[in-house]
Amino acid sequence: MSDRTPSTDTAHVTEAFVALYGARPDGVWAAPGRVNLIGEYTDFNGGFVLPLALPHTALAAVSRRDDGVLRLHSADIDGGVVQLAVDDLAPLTNTSWAAYPAGVVWALREAGHPVTGADIHLTSTVPTGAGLSSSAALEVVTALALNDLYELGLTAPQLAVLAQRAENAFVGVPCGIMDQTAAACCTEGHALHLDTRDLTQRQVPFDLAAHGLQLLVVDTRVKHALGDGAYAERRTGCEAGARALGVTALRDVAYDALPDALETLAASADEAVVRYVRHVVTDNQRVEQVIALLDASDPRAVGPLLTEGHTSLRDDLRVSCAELDLVVESANAAGALGARMTGGGFGGSAVVLTESAMADTVTKSVLAAFAAAGHTAPRVFPAIPSRGAHRVS
Structure with a gap:
């Protein structure tokens, strides 16, 4: 995972989805890792941060399901397809990688959004364990895909808040809002000045x-x-x-x-x-x-x-x-x-x-x-x- 170069080629992820689930995905989405230029341990203190998105991304091929089944697969982790019932999703019950995308489904449903299942295949070039927010990339790419497929109408900052909720409450990691906001909201050629108290943001040319x-x-x-x-x-x-x-x-x-x-x-x-x-x-x-x-x-x-x-x-x-x-x-x-x-x-x-x-x-x-x-x-x-x-x- 950490040795692969950034790529936006979707052919492989689409082919893998077909091999796993027997049909083409409804779409493919991407969310980046991030590096923070300055402002560390400030985000959970209501302070300021200045991250930028990296070209390294998590890719998700996703199809909607209407039968309450959530199927998750990672090209980067051995273990096959993880199958869960969306009605049974509960915080702190899953300690595997699947908790990150599953937590997003839980957070969306908890917020009242009618997500009834999905088939998801993930792959990522964001280095893991490197402090570059590989987990936030997984969360945000899942949130964006489901937002589009279910036509929820949520904005990028709203998706970031839901992804943070997934990591805080479902996974159990007390992270601040920076990582998810960077993955959701950064723009090319800029660093993101984020006020983590009121979530106002400014794109700073970089x-x-x-x-x-x-x-x-x-x-x-x-x-x-x-x-x-x-x-x-x-x-x-x-x-x-x-x-x-x-x-x-x-x-x-x-x-x-x-x-x-x-x-x-x-x-x-x-x-x-x-x-x-x-x-x-x-x-x-x-x-x-x-x-x-x-x-x-x-x-x-x-x-x-x-x-x-x-x-x-x-x-x-x-x-x-x-x-x-x-x-x-x-x-x-x-x-x-x-x-x-x-x-x-x-x-x-x-x-x-x-x-x-x-x-x-x-x-x-x-x-x-x-x-x-x-x-x-x-x-x-x-x-x-x-x-x-x-x-x-």
Whole structure:
């Protein structure tokens, strides 16, 4: 899955659907993975994020059923067709990959939409376990297909909310809204400025090539067990910080008021909560700074903010790991403009901003550093701002 190149060719997925279910699908849909440029662990705090869609996508060939049967198949996971009854779908009862598309069916039905079943065949080029939202791509592509087939009339932001509901309540992962919104709403050539409190969004032009720049994604190919439960623990800690400060969410703590807020927390809150609050408030500020630089056509100046964000994630949130730190250190030492881990951490991916002319040098430096440290070679590829979820055929 993670080694395949991006593709929008639907012939193979259509042929596989016919082989599985005996008829051609009603259509084929695509939804992308995403990489987040800046704004990490801010989305469940009502804050700001700046993701962009990748050319790597989940493809879904889908046909409608009216008999209450849901059949799911993944080309990327052994195990055959999973058959479920839509009336029997219930949260936290399925721990396999099928929980992600099944959760979308459950969320749609829970919201009152008359989804009576489907045959679905999925395949994806979004790297799994890389912090690039492969699960959100599966959810959003399923939601869009069913929205079209059942003529539900839901907008892309509404589909994102339902997909998040599926992951939160059905799968049991307390993610924020960023991943699903990026998969549903990003546009080609842009990064998405999302206010996760009111879900307003703005497409920010992101044409690095015009400035002689390139954004690289470095997939470390590692996922440390330390990450299990750590996301939820940090979310709980952020919520505790907000309560201690008497605000609805950490979004309400102004950057200029951060010193006083930290002083207040230091007197009563756990030391980890103090660090979490400092990270969230400063990362919200970094999102606004990056957007201002992009609006001013000064993307080179974004680099130091990426590295600053990584330092905060490493030292205050403590969600980095040796491999992610090595990407940042080796890339910057080789002349990159800046770098940071992206996603939930404890493995996964980092982003590196570099001059296009330096991209090969930076890549070779990262690969050499990993080899010298005895790590598995990372996968490095350019982040090309791509289109959000859409019908392919």
